[in-house]
Amino acid sequence: MAGDRYRLLDLLVDIPGQRVERDGRVLDLGGLSFQLLAYLLAQGQRVVSFDELIGQVWSPAVVNEETVTQRVRLLRQSLGDDARRPRYIRSVRGQGYQLGAAPVPAEEPVRIRTHMPWPAVLAAVVLVLGTGLAWHVVRTPRDAPRTAAQELLDRAAWYAGMGQRDNDERAIALYERALVDAPDDSRALLGLSRRYSARTCLYNAGYEWAGRAQMLAERVLRASPNDPQAWSAVGYARDCEGDLPGAIAGYERAVLLDPTDDASRASAAYLYQEQGRLADALRANLDMRGDPSKVRFRDIAVARELELMGFTDAAEARFRRSFLLTPDNVFANIGWPAFLFAHARPDEARAAVAEAQAHGTKRTELAQLAGELALVRGDRAAATVAFAEAKALRPDAGMPATLAALYAETPPSPEWIDERIAQVRARLVDNAWPPARLELAVLAIARGDRRTAIAAIQGAVDAGYRDAAYLRTTPLLANLRGEAGFEAALAAIERRVTAERQRVLDAPWCPPELKATL
Template sequence: MLAGMETVRLLDLHIDRTAQQVRRGDEVLPVNGLSWRLLECLLAHGDAVVDFDTLAEQVWAPAVVGEDAISQRVKLLRQALGDDSRRPRYLRSVRGRGYQLCTPPQPAMHDTVATVTAGGARATRRHGRTHWVWMAAGMTAAAAVAALIAIRSGTAPASPADPVLQRAAYYAGIGQASNNERAMALYRQALQIDPESLAARRGLARALAADACLFNGARERAQEALVLAGQGVRMAPDDAAGWAARGYAYDCLGAMPQAMADYQQALHRDPDDERTRASLAYLHQERGYLAQALQDNLSLRAPERVRFRDVQVARELELLGFTDAAARRHAHNFQLYPDNVFANIAWPHSLLAMGEPGKAQQALDQALARGTPHPQLLRLQGELLLLKGDRQGAAEAFERSRALRPQQSMGQTLAGLYGDEAATPAWVATRLHALEGQADDGWSDTALERALLLQARGDAAAALAALHHAVNAGFRDAAWLRATPLFAPLHGAAGWQGLLDTIEADVSAQRAQVLAAPWRPTDLQGLSAARAAGTR
């Protein structure tokens, strides 16, 4: 539809595809980022109905989005165009199917003249370049792009498994648990067709790891992912994507040092791999390197195409104490991405940390109704019920959290500490012994869990020492420590304020580093490094 057209008209809109600009008369309309890519996708289909799966694939992939997120983006595009969903001029909804333009786009006059006068060779050359730019923008799964180019140029697929791999990449890119299952099945089929296919091995490894990380799958799937990705690295040690896949498998297994090492190997081989750069930034955040993590995430050239990046930036600003800026971003993410499980966790968690348990409960109720089950949502529900004095309700929430991922240690500990039967000293000792082998896994959660058990045993000094170990491992959420009822018994203990001061000293230094940096977010302009308006 758009081949050869660098500028098109849609009724009174003049759309310059090269400049990525939409004008009505002399007015430039605020259509950019995801809204621009959504408009490009719709233009490419003329006035045909574009279904949700196609929009998710061509606009959002590899991010995982559902119909709610797509509808929110359509709403923003309509607002930018000055359209009315009740009396649409440019874009209409087709119930149960998707969206379509109200009228087919037309070539702008100067494009038509240029095509006629430039001659066949020039027209062919421009057609190829324009179509390539459109295809590259619309598809982000590398295997799918390569296969489509091969098919359009008339060459044979590099592997007999390529058609299956295309479909697998499609389902993996759209996401959701059911689509991820379809992707796994197709990747297994591709491996049966071509046992030497690196793309099939990598793809299956990523889908298996995602099942464990995002969709409450069994730990065994992440372990299988690690085996497959390891095979891929040995088969092609210079393949950056193979190192990234193994890093992701380690990441989902909780092996932080190994994950960080593999992510760094991947970036050494492919510095433009922004998905891996964002994954490494998240681990830097967990290690307490907040300024570095924020800088890495803000440096991404196409951040809207990196899953969870916006959630990470909001969380980093929150931990750095930029409360107002973080709250605006958390609320924005919560509104626009209702099927993003980590956005659903982050906003109510942030409200609790800000001392707003009532608002946190309202947000959590919405999150729990969105169909993105996760243990952290249920743990947060347990915390809020404890604040209300409902220990029985909290116990039930912690038990549901444990049941969702039975293999997770923190879930077992919380369910045991708040269960119907009081935790015995023997049970606490057994749990502490089980944690001894996890001391060097790189995560602060192990030390937090140990602190809960030592607190339950009545040893406040040892519990505080464990919390200091958590800080040494990267824990920086002092606001949550103050707000959560889980550590309320320690508030009066000697050393509690010293613990909070230790966290604040490190965070203050990093906050000053961010404010002095040329890359700092624009909404931090004018803020002081000291605690002040806009900082916690």
């Protein structure tokens, strides 16, 4: 069965809008959970096997049946479905899953507008008129000159390249406008995909935007399976969703198809870094085929890799220079204060946070860092405010929500902490990001369970976490310092980092500035 909107019992599912409603109330459902539901709806009531779901929903990431089972459990929770007496999704023992009722096409409502909300249409019209294009109605005639359509996309790309929230929204409005007249235009689809991902990754919007971005990029891939830009956009969307293996697969495929794609190469390098592959990350970032300055996050990524491998002076010089020279660069505005904090320079870090915020950077990472700095100076009230701000900036992010609860004026109950620990454990099934395990450690400390907290830290290290300086400095883990297991985790980081550092120093591509540190 094929369609855009479905009725499943009392649910209304809008596939293009990635929206699920029950009795007019929007359910909190996005990302992989929505994609799983959308695929099941497209299959009617037939039983869908684990292998098919893995191949159609998770590909190119490599997962197992347990991953599928956990995602179905999360989907059921979002829908309010009881696994013991399911209404929407049934388990078929040894086979897979099927819908609990036959989905039917939903009757399309009368629409006054198409493809995007009226405020977005209005914004697009205002912007289009501002560029001097001769359009006086919302819908461009299909026989409009090609030059006008091209200019529209060029203007969208121009806004997208400026790297600021307002301009990102302008680019989105223009890309959406372009798709009104050309729904299959690959340039518009991929441009919009990347801007939707940026909403999630750069501007604190929910994960559902990255899910929409992935669907747009995959539309292009269905028509052009070897389009490197589409693979890059898939990588970026999965990156923003927290799907580490899927993101790497997308970026690597893009670089394989187009070796000049420095942005995808640098993005893959960042994820190598998260996996603890520091030498691989640095080599990829140094192997730029074009102008490295065009990859906005590349200098900060190199600085971070140098920092983690112990080339502290070289890292500091890069962080400081980027912070001073590119005040509109969100990566620089986060990287420099974080470096200062991890290296036990709290007063400088506090000043850098304030300056970054004055630059216009509103990021949950900065607000969380402000909270940790407040705890360092013993100001719990300021930490409470900062952690609440971090959560407000990114309500669906795990650590900010946990910290906002733990440091609220009224502390959470032990039962809340236990429930939160269970939720975090469930998320970790699909989340390959090593830092995600730190949230579990913080919760376990709040519950007085040091063994679980240390095990979470060790799990993060095993998964690739390499920031020993932060672990030593953050007040969030202060209760673990001196514990044998915690110190063993730090020692494991040091051993692995030493090996990565030596790989770099022994490599023919090692920069002279690093060899000079010997």
